[in-house]
Amino acid sequence: MYKADTIDSMIVSLQTEMELLFGFNLTWLYALEDNCKKTSQLISVVGKKQKEVEAKYPTINITNDKMMEQIFNSDAPVYVEDARIDPRTDKEIVSALDYRTLINCQLSLHGESIGLIGAGTFGSQGVRVMSIDEIAYFSALSNVVSITLDRISYREKSLLDPLTGLKNKRGLEVNAETLLALARRNNQSVAVIFIDIDNFKPINDQFGHDVGDQALITFSQCLKNILRRSDFIARVGGDEFVLLLSDVDDESCIDKLIAQINAEYTLIKPHKNNLNITFSAGYAIFPEDGTQLNKLINLADKRMYQVKSFQKKLL
Numbered sequence: 001m002y003k004a005d006t007i008d009s010m011i012v013s014l015q016t017e018m019e020l021l022f023g024f025n026l027t028w029l030y031a032l033e034d035n036c037k038k039t040s041q042l043i044s045v046v047g048k049k050q051k052e053v054e055a056k057y058p059t060i061n062i063t064n065d066k067m068m069e070q071i072f073n074s075d076a077p078v079y080v081e082d083a084r085i086d087p088r089t090d091k092e093i094v095s096a097l098d099y100r101t102l103i104n105c106q107l108s109l110h111g112e113s114i115g116l117i118g119a120g121t122f123g124s125q126g127v128r129v130m131s132i133d134e135i136a137y138f139s140a141l142s143n144v145v146s147i148t149l150d151r152i153s154y155r156e157k158s159l160l161d162p163l164t165g166l167k168n169k170r171g172l173e174v175n176a177e178t179l180l181a182l183a184r185r186n187n188q189s190v191a192v193i194f195i196d197i198d199n200f201k202p203i204n205d206q207f208g209h210d211v212g213d214q215a216l217i218t219f220s221q222c223l224k225n226i227l228r229r230s231d232f233i234a235r236v237g238g239d240e241f242v243l244l245l246s247d248v249d250d251e252s253c254i255d256k257l258i259a260q261i262n263a264e265y266t267l268i269k270p271h272k273n274n275l276n277i278t279f280s281a282g283y284a285i286f287p288e289d290g291t292q293l294n295k296l297i298n299l300a301d302k303r304m305y306q307v308k309s310f311q312k313k314l315l
Contacts, residue, residue, distance in 0.1 A: 005155070007044050010148050014117070014141065015046040021137070023128055024101075024119035028053065029145075030060065031115035038063050040115060048122060049097055056096060065090050067104070071116050077105040077138050082127050083120075101128040103135070105142035109150050117145050161235040163213060164220035172234035172242055176293050179232060179244055180286060190286040191245040191254045192293070194300035195261075196308065198278045200239035207275075215277055222265045226257065242297060254283050280308040 004010035007029065015027040026047035030040040040060045045053045062068040067088040071078045080086045080102040083094040089102070104118035119138075121128050130138075159171030167175060183190045197219065204212040216239065223233050223241065232244040248254060258281045265277065282303030284296040 004148055005152065007149070007152060008046075010145070010152070011044040011046045014145065015119075017141070018119045019047075022119070022130065022134065023121065023125060024103075025121055025125055026050065026053070027117070027119045029115065029117055032113060033059065040068070043115070052097060057093065060093075067102075068116075071104045071106050072113060075106065075108075077103050077135050077142065079103045079130055079135050081129060098123040100126055101130070103130065103138055105139055107142060107146045107149065109146055114146075114149070117142050164217055164235050166220050166223075166241075167232070167234040169234065169236045172232070172236060172244075173293065175232055176244060179246060180291070180293065183246060183286060184291075186247075188246065189248045189288065191243075191248045191283050192286065192296040192300050193243040193245065193254065193258070193281055193283040194297060194304045195241040195243065195279050195281045196304055197239040198280055198308070203275065203277070211275075215275065219265055219277075219279075222261060226260055226264065236297075242300075248285065251283075251285070254285075258283075280304050282307055 004013055011027055011029055015024075018024040018027050024047075026045065026049060028045040029043045031043050033039040033041045038061065040062055042054065042058045042060075060068065062072065067078060067080065067086075067090070070088060078088075080089060083089045083099040083102050084091075089099075093099070100121045100123060102118065102120040104116050106113055107115050107117055159167055159174060161168045161171075180190060182188075197215070200212065200215075203215060216235070219241075220233070220235065223243065227233060227243065227245070230246045232246075234242045236242050245254065245257065261281075262279070265279070282300045282305070284290065284299040284303070286296055289299055290296050
């Protein structure tokens with residue numbers, strides 16, 4: 001668990017330990033949605049009935065939940081031997097998921113409560129009586145989870161562009177390696193698209209950096225809205241972006257996506273200024289055009305400048 005690079009891999013590792021040590025069939029991680037401790041949001045869940053929890057309980061209202069209230073007012077784990085008869089539990093949730101034994105512990109970072117980690121059994125496993133030592137061990141594991149979350153959070157922030165919230169150049173390198181390896185294993189193609197916003201420097205010079213920043217933020221949101229969850233977006237320079245499209249059938253779908261981005265982003269109005277902002281894009285395809293990320297990006301960049309030069313001749 002200490003070595004986990006993502007929250008999901010950490011929870012998978014924790015669930016394995018929960019199963020081996022305590023016989024728990026499900027492990028979950030909820031985070032506080034606000035500073036008022038009114039709502040908790042599901043971040044990750046692994047184990048039996050995982051899909052049911054994801055579908056039915058992506059958020060939980062803490063306000064009217066006595067067990068949740070106790071969890072967030074205690075540094076120690078809250079252990080419920082039999083959720084069906086314990087007065088602290090939400091009987092609607094217990095009945096819907098057929099819970100039996102539950103244990104949850106508040107998670108804190110730098111003195112601030114951030115959420116909770118929990119595990120439990122279902123009717124088919126029955127009630128799991130825990131000793132004082134086992135509850136103490138769960139508390140120790142919760143501390144490890146908090147420390148690991150802090151490390152993962154720091155690592156994730158180091159891979160993000162602070163202005164747009166997209167991955168930065170380092171984030172691109174880290175994530176692209178996994179995406180290309182998966183494509184290679186599944187014999188799939190990946191499109192690498194290089195995008196450069198046209199005449200971006202004059203926008204900054206004429207309207208100021210605040211307007212320029214807003215243009216970049218708006219363009220980034222446009223990309224997020226259009227691309228699939230399996231695709232990848234990174235800001236690699238001031239006005240330069242790289243997109244990775246997984247499982248690409250042919251070049252026509254790439255051209256269609258670029259046209260879709262152009263149609264949505266043709267007119268934006270940052271800070272009430274009407275700006276006609278255009279961009280140029282070029283692309284390369286893995287593995288047809290190469291198998292190394294840098295070579296694919298360089299080729300897509302070269303083709304993007306060819307497109308830009310052609311467009312200038314038309315003006």
